[in-house]
Amino acid sequence: MRRAGVDALWISEAANVRYVSGFTGGKDGKVLITPQGETLYTDARYAVQAQEESRLPFFIARPPATLEHAAPALRDLRVGFEAESLSVADLEQLRACWAGATLVSTAGLLADLRTVKTPDEVRAVREAQALADRVFTQVRPMIRAGVRELDVAVEIETLLRRAGAESAFDIIVASGPRGAMPHGVASGRVIGDGELVTVDMGARLNGYNSDMTRTVAVGTPSDEMRRVYRAVLEAEQAAVAAVRPGVSGAELDALARGILTGHGLGEAFAHSLGHGVGLMVHEGPSLRGASEDILRPGMIVTVEPGAYLPGVGGVRIEDLVLVTDDGHEVLSSSEREVL
Ligand SMILES: CSCC[C@H](N)C(=O)N[C@@H](C)C(=O)N[C@@H](C)C(=O)O
Numbered sequence: 001m002r003r004a005g006v007d008a009l010w011i012s013e014a015a016n017v018r019y020v021s022g023f024t025g026g027k028d029g030k031v032l033i034t035p036q037g038e039t040l041y042t043d044a045r046y047a048v049q050a051q052e053e054s055r056l057p058f059f060i061a062r063p064p065a066t067l068e069h070a071a072p073a074l075r076d077l078r079v080g081f082e083a084e085s086l087s088v089a090d091l092e093q094l095r096a097c098w099a100g101a102t103l104v105s106t107a108g109l110l111a112d113l114r115t116v117k118t119p120d121e122v123r124a125v126r127e128a129q130a131l132a133d134r135v136f137t138q139v140r141p142m143i144r145a146g147v148r149e150l151d152v153a154v155e156i157e158t159l160l161r162r163a164g165a166e167s168a169f170d171i172i173v174a175s176g177p178r179g180a181m182p183h184g185v186a187s188g189r190v191i192g193d194g195e196l197v198t199v200d201m202g203a204r205l206n207g208y209n210s211d212m213t214r215t216v217a218v219g220t221p222s223d224e225m226r227r228v229y230r231a232v233l234e235a236e237q238a239a240v241a242a243v244r245p246g247v248s249g250a251e252l253d254a255l256a257r258g259i260l261t262g263h264g265l266g267e268a269f270a271h272s273l274g275h276g277v278g279l280m281v282h283e284g285p286s287l288r289g290a291s292e293d294i295l296r297p298g299m300i301v302t303v304e305p306g307a308y309l310p311g312v313g314g315v316r317i318e319d320l321v322l323v324t325d326d327g328h329e330v331l332s333s334s335e336r337e338v339l
């Protein structure tokens with residue numbers, strides 16, 4: 001906060017509220033940090049939850065009463081707000097209620113802290129990924145010709161739910177030509193013989209997410225798609241092997257992109273190499289060309305090169321990787337097929 005030039009901070013992003021307070025009532029939860037201390041604000045629906053989950057003193061009200069309660073403590077202070085997660089309407093309300101304060105736009109203050117996980121957070125992501133691996137292994141045999149993509153997704157979702165988790169995002173099951181869509185969420189399409197099927201899934205367990213993609217073969221895919229698969233696997237394995245403290249997100253992205261370019265698939269790799277995973281599925285650090293992020297021990301990132309050929313199909317292989325003091329540990333354990 002000192003570096004950002006603010007005396008107080010209004011935290012409105014649900015993941016950040018949870019991070020600093022433990023409170024999980026994302027529908028209505030805010031934290032105000034002032035020189036005098038921290039206060040959790042929520043409404044009466046979450047009073048018991050706030051008491052149970054958070055060690056912070058809390059105040060139960062709805063805006064504008066919430067903001068009016070905070071106003072006296074903020075007079076003449078520079079108050080930071082989270083530019084990424086505050087709507088224009090909410091900002092206008094802050095301006096109206098905190099006329100005595102100077103509002104300062106901040107970005108990424110908490111998100112930067114969240115990039116390096118505590119041992120408890122590493123344990124939480126590890127458990128989420130272990131569950132996702134168990135579920136994928138259980139579901140893998142049902143991915144065969146004649147089955148709908150949706151049926152695969154429903155089975156994954158059901159198993160996650162039964163285990164006390166939920167799906168971290170809309171499950172991607174993209175078969176045959178639909179594989180050319182990096183985010184081809186499961187449709188009613190019936191999987192055909194000789195097709196590749198990309199399954200991208202994550203578990204959210206105790207608030208922490210996992211993220212993993214496997215592309216599997218149903219029958220014998222074409223020579224072209226087997227060539228694409230091998231190229232993506234080569235890029236993925238090389239990038240995972242290069243994960244260590246000190247390497248930049250941009251270097252890892254360039255490494256994988258260079259290998260795919262060597263196979264004539266540079267243009268087909270239509271997204272970044274990876275991202276951090278924790279309370280949010282997509283968080284820092286970023287493994288993309290324009291990233292200035294440098295990997296540090298305790299970060300958890302995905303490594304997920306892909307190649308997408310419109311009208312033909314696609315491949316993505318993604319592992320979840322913990323940056324350790326002397327290298328890395330791959331947290332995802334589902335088998336990668338050899339084609
Ligand atoms: C809508 S959540 C999907 C999660 C999925 N596993 C995933 O991360 N897909 C990547 C291709 C992705 O969206 N990458 C982002 C960071 C990007 O390249 O902008």
